[in-house]
Amino acid sequence: MLKVIFYIKAEKYLNGENPIFSKISYNNKSITLSTGKSISKERWQSTNKLRNVLKIEKEKVLKQSLDLYQLRIEKKFLELYKTDLNVSLIDLKKQIKGKPKLNIKSAGILEIFDKHNLSFKKRVAIGERAPASLQKYNRSKDLVKEFIKNKYNLNDYPVNEINGAFIYNLESFLKYDSKYKYKKGIKNNSVVKYFKNFKTVCNYGIKLELINKNPFDIYDGKITVKDAIYLNQQELDLIENKIFNTERLEKVKDIFLFSCYTGYAPIDACNLTERNLYKDNDGNLWIKTHRTKTSIKANVPVLPPTLRIIEKYRDKQIGLIPKLSNQKMNSYLKEIADVCGIKKNLTWYVARHTFATTITLANGVRIENVSSMLGHTNIKQTQHYAKVLDESVMNDMIKLKNKFL
Known part of the structure; x- marks a missing residue:
């Protein structure tokens, strides 16, 4: 329930005395308000915060003022409580200070x-x-x-x-x-x-x-978690080793593979330029950027397949890779899936899932590092990918099984 206590701020002064403040608590939350009154620290302590029998008239008047102040707080609280059991202390503060609750x-x-x-x-x-x-x-x-x-x-x-x-x-x-x-x-x-x-x-x-x-x-609706669609190593090899007769499909293949080996979402991949390339003190090449969706850092080391694609398209456009709309990419990827005999619904976002599963987690990259490269706001998002790696689990269990033979 509502609780009101009074205290002084010994480090501050009002009319040569210490100001008296009120602390109002409700539902494990609290606010503080100045009462506009003051008393010396010595008198506050000697009267046990004005709880003792008071003999000085000024202190009697002060005690009555604080009692009325507390009564006003409780009255305003009850008015708000009648319309909403979860009284907002901010609204209460506005009521006490003469700023009524907004007419929403x-x-x-x-x-x-x-x-x-x-x-x-x-x-x-x-x-x-x-x-x-x-x-x-x-x-x-x-x-x-x-x-x-x-x-x-x-x-x-x-x-x-x-x-x-x-x-x-x-x-x-x-x-x-x-x-x-x-x-x-x-x-x-x-x-x-x-x-x-x-x-x-x-x-x-x-x-x-x-x-x-x-x-x-x-509202308490929940997301129904479904297994992410991704390519296993065999399916990825089918696309990577396929030479397409048309420049259009060959370009789509390269854009898709770039995302498979970097994990960047379509909009982030298209926005990358030479400025995003960075070489560290050990000579390792990185792509450094922030996700457009969340502004979270998403830095990824450049793997050899990624570098080959970057070199292939260097100086041919502004970005690291050719730009293509998400709609056209997904349409052309269906053609690639048909040609390669892949039965999965192949979209540009499947590349990001493939990076998280087949490229990184399945090869022993720690989930914390995968989460960082994907630009996830928390590791729970990345754990979704870890759940689908039955193949990786089986490989680890085979190694364990061999120890018992």
Whole structure:
């Protein structure tokens, strides 16, 4: 429950005395406020923080003032508690200081989306974030807008009125009723990612003090973890050893292999230039960059196959490798898969998965180092790849088995 204690700051002075502050605690959180009152350190200690029987009139008045101050705090707290059991101490502080809780009815979810996406667009313009991420936020806004129009026939919806019914009706709408490019419904993992975007946008609204709390905090949808598609060594060799008759497919093969041996996502691979190449004190060549998606460092040593591709295309374009759209790459990679007899759904991102599994983890590279090269924000992301390496597990167990023969 709410707890209020008073204390003095002995290192500060107010009217020649030490100022009295209040510490307000609730739900393992606390804030401090100045009471505007003061007392000497000696009198504060000798009266046991004004708890003893007081004889000096000034101290009696001071004690009454602090009692009234505490009563005011408790009254304001109860007012907020009636509308929300999880009282925000920041809101309480504003109430006590005469700054009432913002009327968040004026802030609609689409209004906040507009402000967030405009700010995000500026970050994209200076290279801090990826254009693809902006597209996802714009798509997220369009989905919410479509839902609000479809369900409530409104142009916007007040954030403070978003409740559990709104959120789970929205989830149902996305999964079963939303339409995009002649397709109806969105798969679970994409829905969960959209809700993550909704939550991020509302957190931005909190920072701008447009809203006080995030209604999407109650959403508990989970990503369904699937095994990542990657190429084993035999499949990788099939592509690497294949000579294509057309320059188009040969170029696509090289771009794909470059990502297989560096682990860079398509947008990061295309943005690499000679400036990203770096030779360390031991003469080892590195590619140094930051992931466009997260701005996390992703430095990778240049392996011999990578160097061969870099040398092949050196001075033929601005980047280390030719540029090609993700859409065209994925279309041409399906041709390569057919020609090489590979039955897997080959996309550009399969190259990144192949680097994480076949190139690094399967060859004994420590998972911490793989995580660093992939530019992951935490090692849990990398552990997903480690789970699919049944072949690597079997090889290790065969070695162990031989010791018992």
